[in-house]
Amino acid sequence: MKKNLFLIFIISCTTLFAQKTKQVFVKYIKTDISKISIDGLLNEAAWAKAKTTSNYWQYFPTDSLQAENQTEVKMMFDDKNLYVAIKVHAKSNDFIIPSLRRDFRASGNDNVTLIFDTFNDGSNAFFFGTNPAGVKREALLSGGGTDLRGFNLAWDTKWVCKTQILKDAYVAEIAIPLTAFKFREGETKWRFNSYQFDTQDNEQNTWMNIPQNQYIFSLAYMGEMIFEKPLGKSRAPIAIIPYINTFSGKDFENNSAFNDVKIGGDAKFAIGNSMNLDLTINPDFSQVEVDQQTTNLTRFEISLPERRQFFIENSDLFGDFGDSRDENPFFSRRIGIAKNKNNESIENGIVAGARLSGKLNSNLRLGILSVQTEEDIANEIPATNNSVVAIQQKLFSRSNLSFLFINKQATKDYSFLAQEDKYNRVLGIDYNLASENNTWNGRYFIHKSFSPTTSGKDISAGISTQYNSRNFKIRLSGVYIEDDFRSDLGFIRRTDIFKINPKFEYTFYPKKGKIQKHTLSVTPIFIWKPELEYENSDYTIISQWNIIFNNSTNLEFSMFNRYTFLYNSFDPTRTNSTKLLANVGYYYTSFEAKYRSDIRNQFSFDISPSIGQFYNGNKYSLEGNLNWRAEPFFQTKIQVNYNYISLPDPYANASIWLIGPRFDVTFNKSLFWNTLIQYSNQEQSLGINSRLQWRFAPLSDLFIAYNDNYNTNSPLSPRFRSINLKLSFWFNL
Structure with missing residues (x-):
């Protein structure tokens, strides 16, 4: 019996599960006969001969109906490029385009995305997307699309996209160099999927029918691209990316000034169709964009x-x-x-x-x-x-x-x-x-x-x-x-731990009403110390109820039951106050609620209040983000994080603030101005990062970045001030 159960488990884990596969046919064209002009008009004769694929399914609010407004896709290729024509139908041309900045997020705006699994492995894929204004985004997907960790928008490559907005649709014409992909020479098939966000009907639609318990970019559910002739060898150019960074700054706390010029660069070589060699000399890994601060009340x-x-x-x-x-x-x-x-x-x-x-x-x-x-x-x-x-x-x-x-x-x-x-x-x-x-x-x-x-x-x-x-x-x-x-x-x-963290979750799908789905879950997390004869050092039991409404708003309630044994003294406020005693165990329970409004609206927000015990005292918290846009040229987001910690004598109480307004101006698709102001009384810091970026050529940028940081411990005094002028250029040889 045990042997049979084990066999059933192995088969469940590794058996191929059948699903109906769609196909899109990719027509081969000769560039000397049918040259494609990327202008969004689709008026070349070659497009009329290419086969159209459609029949998109809803992913949200349901996954069992066809999309209300369909998307049509055609593909062609030659020895250098993959060409894609997309027509996205809609009720009207009242599209939401929050920004003209590259690598936008899909939620809350109109856009369409293409996913290419070029090695047919279901694990890694290339991702290209655009919106009605022709703003581009690209990413690498890994891990089979099973979680958000595998979604990497930091990757960039050169490609061309032009769009046209019609009365009740928008059209995108795309040319992606085959050198942007990695694939096997002689291949005749790639796995493919596409998804599209429709803000007017509040739908998220996919070409392959994907169940809602999976991510919309899951690589487990993909159709096939069938090439009319085998793909040849990709002759990728050598990319040389030099930079020059001039820097001037002053450290007020040490009364010292800095002036510097730094020169270096990267080189990219393709080895065959599927390997990369990247070289860097004297790289500039300084961030012209600063990291967003967080309030850390943990020991880690x-x-x-x-x-x-x-x-x-x-x-x-x-x-x-x-x-x-x-x-x-x-x-x-x-x-x-x-x-x-x-x-x-x-x-x-x-x-x-x-x-x-x-x-x-x-x-x-x-x-x-x-x-x-x-x-x-x-x-x-x-x-x-x-x-x-x-x-x-x-x-x-x-x-x-x-x-x-x-x-x-x-x-x-x-x-x-x-x-x-x-x-x-x-x-x-x-x-x-x-x-x-x-x-x-x-x-x-x-x-x-x-x-x-x-x-x-x-x-x-x-x-x-x-x-x-x-x-x-x-x-x-x-x-x-x-x-x-x-x-x-x-x-x-940390080391010296044995931890278990199972999770049990059940999702309900109401057949009518305002709720699209709601989920109950319990996640018990227990940690023991092997070196101390497996003494229980921590546990957290998380109980949650998450509700998603048909209008895309989200509501969540959580309860946290915690136990923490402190082996070292610890100041949970991180404000250099009296530390909690070591070798003491603390039991504490807290409650949290989260609400996120419909991000399709011009003004949206999310708010998360919490209340409850905190070690031997209490904590009251309020986190939130306020978002407003004057699309597509201006967006502002104000992050507010407040924690009030009340501890018994002789420990100090603390009011901890983190406030971070961000202002984002996109003058056009090439010129951007972003300013982030961050105030943290936990770090006793007020920081300003203002950055002007001009993308004067594909993947080539001129940055002017101004940074200013102040010590907010009375009286207000400057810590550090700098200005950067950085120029990078991408050459293809």
Whole structure:
């Protein structure tokens, strides 16, 4: 009996699930006979001969009806480009176009998106989209489209799109160079899907019928593009991207001024149709756009997303290991940051880097990364080499087995460098499960670290299996991290933990009324300390009721039952107040509500009040965002985060504010002005980042960025002020 149950489980995880597949036919044209002019008019004779595909399905508010207003797609290709013609029908031409800025978000506006799985693996895909104004967005999808982590809008490539707005439709004409894709020479079929947002009928529509328990960009539900003739070898140009950055600033706290000119650049080489070689020399990884601040009331570090172009393409191949919350062995933002002699995080210059990544064949991916950072003797920071090797082998329909090796090593001996910091290495293996229709998915890994003074307790492991049906979502998962496990290039919240975090969720779909669906879920999270005979150190039980209405508004209620045992004294206000005592356990319960209004409206907002116990006191919080737009040229968003913490004597009470208004002006599709003001009394900081960007050529930019930061501890005083003039240009050779 047990053997039969095990066999049923294996078959459920790996069997190919049949679904009816749509096809779109891609006509081959000869450019010397039928030259296509990308103008949105579709008046070339070749378009009249191309086959039309349509029959889009609703994804929201239901997934069982055809779209009210259909979208028509035609495709053609030649030896250089893929051409796409799209006609999106609508009730009228009263379209919502919030901004003219590239890489817009899909929600709350009219747009159409194309997804291309060029290796037919159901795991990775290229993503291109536009709106009625012809504003472009592109992204890389990884992980099969099973969660938002695999959606990377930071990727950029060159392509052309022009649109025309009609009385009751808009038309998009697109040319994407075949060099923008990676694919196998001689291929005759790609997997394909498309989705479209219709604000007037409040619909989200997809070409392939996708159930609502999946993401709209799921790679499990795709049709096929059938090419009229096999694809040839892609002759990708060499891309050279030099930059010059002039910088002038003053540090008021140390009464010192800085003036600098920095020159460097990147180079991109295509190796065959499916591999990339990226090189960088003296890269400028300074951010002309600052990170958005958050209020941190936890004991742990907060991870921030990677935005640097050198690390973006095929980033999942290097970074999608382990557990994203507790044990991610490679976190690329660690490169270029180091601890100084006072244990403070500061920028560490990068000398050069190289990265080879892509597909060796249809089922095997390879990634090799090596980056050299410079020494900083004054701050006791050694020169280090940071290297990663990753190999991923596809298994079954959409699963894969991956191997990882990480090495961070000082390139010479330093008197200030402790023995245990001379090198750190991690060796790991991960298995990612994804069934054909994504009913089953999971992640299973084991990693071992190596350092000069390790005690041998240096293993981390995890397991997660999730069943996802229309009504039920059940996850069984856990993580084990030994006390001496280290990954200096990773994101490890803490070690010496055994954690389980299952989730049980049920979704209701009312047949009538204002509610589109609502979901009840319970997520118990328990953590034990193996080194302390598995003493329970933490638990959080999250109970939630989430409601989505037919008009796209969202309402959520949550209850948090928590227990925290403090092994070290801790100031939860992070305001240098009296710390809570160590070796004490705290039980506390809180309640939270969230409401998000219809973001299609010119004015929209979300608000999240919470109330309840907090360690040995109480906490009252209010978070919210106010959004207003004068489309398509102006948007403003005001972030407000307020926490009032009331603790008994002798601990201090605290009112913690984070206020961040953002102003975004898009003069046209090439000229943008963005200003972000951030005030945090927790950090005693008032920061201003104002950035003018002129995209004077494809993927070529001129930035003027002004940064100003003040210490708000009375009296108000300047900390740092700077201005950057940065020019980058993308040459194709």
